[in-house]
Amino acid sequence: MKRDLSIETRSLRRLFKGVPGAGDVVALDSVDLSVEEGEIFGLLGPNGAGKTTLIKILATLLLPTSGEAYVKGLEVVKNAPKIRRLINLVSGGETPGYGILSVKENLWFFSQLYGLSRDGARDRIKQLTDQLGLDTYVDSRMSKLSTGYKQRLNLARGFINNPAVLFLDEPTLGLDVLSAKQLRTFIRSWMADGTKTVLLTTHYMAEADEMCNRVGIIDRGKVLACDTPQRLKMKLASRPSWKIEITPNIQDLDSVRTIQGIVGLSETSNIETGASTLKLVLEDESVMSSLLSKISQNGSKVLAMSKSEPTLEDVYISLVGRGLQ
């Protein structure tokens, strides 16, 4: 293992037992990944792609079926106790602690599990609650907090031991735009010394684009691409990305997907207007005529269409074949 790698996996595979008669479910399929110290590495993928499974293996919660995984050079199966001193995990959308305890009491409990000194714990709790906007709620019971503030507490718990490697599984789930932005700012400032590493899973492409040094796109347990957001987008530069607004929406979207030359397609519907926006990544412009006639055959009208610079979402669509929505 290279010296400056914080996370490394080699041919990592994880199977889960499926329903009787259906065989095993492949959650991770020969995943090779390297995350360097100081990096924010984003994992993008649809539900069930294997993102959380990978994080659970690295966080010593789950055993791999085969292959190897290392955190800070320590093999996760053999060195779990050592790894636990170096890591923490935040899962979005989960209860961050005991509802009957206050924010401060919850954080104090976890600070003591991580062996912080009493003074050190007090300072750390003060620092985290201030920076994450929890300062006015430190004595409030966790059960009284709104979803967004509970998630802030969850994040504060994850940062309590100042981990060398932090696993963030959908950390901004349930956060409003401003809170999510505050969190991103906080993570960047926390990583400023270059010794911390974050493995982040998210559904928000813009978040991954903004935050991550590198991104891995994962689907059905396989890493389809892994590079900086910029390079991933550049690879797509030769493939035109189009946004087409139509009404009414197309019921049978699969019939559009089968058109030769469509690399990926995602649809976002507007329930109020009945219109929907198709995001397409095409092999080349020649596909447009077939596409427009298909839309017409479906009885839909084109309201607007525009060609755009490739975004991370377009990269995702072109690799996975569909959007996250």
Place this chain on the structure above:
Amino acid sequence: MAIADFARSTRESFLVGWKIESNWTDPVLFATYRLVQPLASLLIVAFIVIIGGSLPGPGLQKAYMARIIVSNAFFVYVAQITTNMGWLVNTDRSRYEVLKNIYISPGTLHPYFVGRGLVSVVNATISVIVTLLFSVAVFNGILNLQIPINLLSANLLLLIPATLLGVAGLIAVGYMLAAVSIVSNRLEFILGESVAGVFFLLGGVIFPISALPSWVQPMSAALPVTYFLDVVRDSFGLSATNHLFDMAYLALSTVAIIIVGILVFRRAELRAKRLGLFDRKSEY
């Protein structure tokens, strides 16, 4: 994990457990509950005393009453520890969703389980004291039944070590139950109470072991709870058994349960990591 770290994690787990179990209501209501709970158990004893009244001979009746009062009072340790620790994983995994976060902390679940078990010990100790005081006050004071229990003459040199050993063994049993409930599916609902029920029937709480069917007696004689209650009754002068043997058995069985508990935990941990059970949500 260093002993000091383990002790600190245990202490904080105890404090968290105490807050969870005591802060659910205002202090007056909590204090009332803490009093009512053992008194309700005392009512059960009162009914048993009435049934015990049908035994032949006034001396036998009173000795029997004293036996069930003391046994029943101290059985609270068994009931509280096994029930609460058997249920602990379910609430922390499904309701509070903190089990996995505690598990990936340096001390994992060991000090946490012990600390939470100690909360049950404190609660049970309060219940034991209240039950004994009220029993003497009601049966010997108000009803003047002259049951042979003298709290002031209890042999503390026998009672305290026996209680400490008994409690240590019970926490080890609770630790084992908590480990089993990590990998069990819905068993957590009955785990603690089932074990407490078996201990109640076979531990000599109500019936002397000699009154049990002969095929059950070896099981009863193997249970540490039997010896724990034996020595406790001895310390109140209610029976005359071989103290040294009972204490030695209690000590050895406690060590054995701790060892078995650790082995069970390791098996459960391995299975939970294989199947991904540390963050499993109950869907019922």
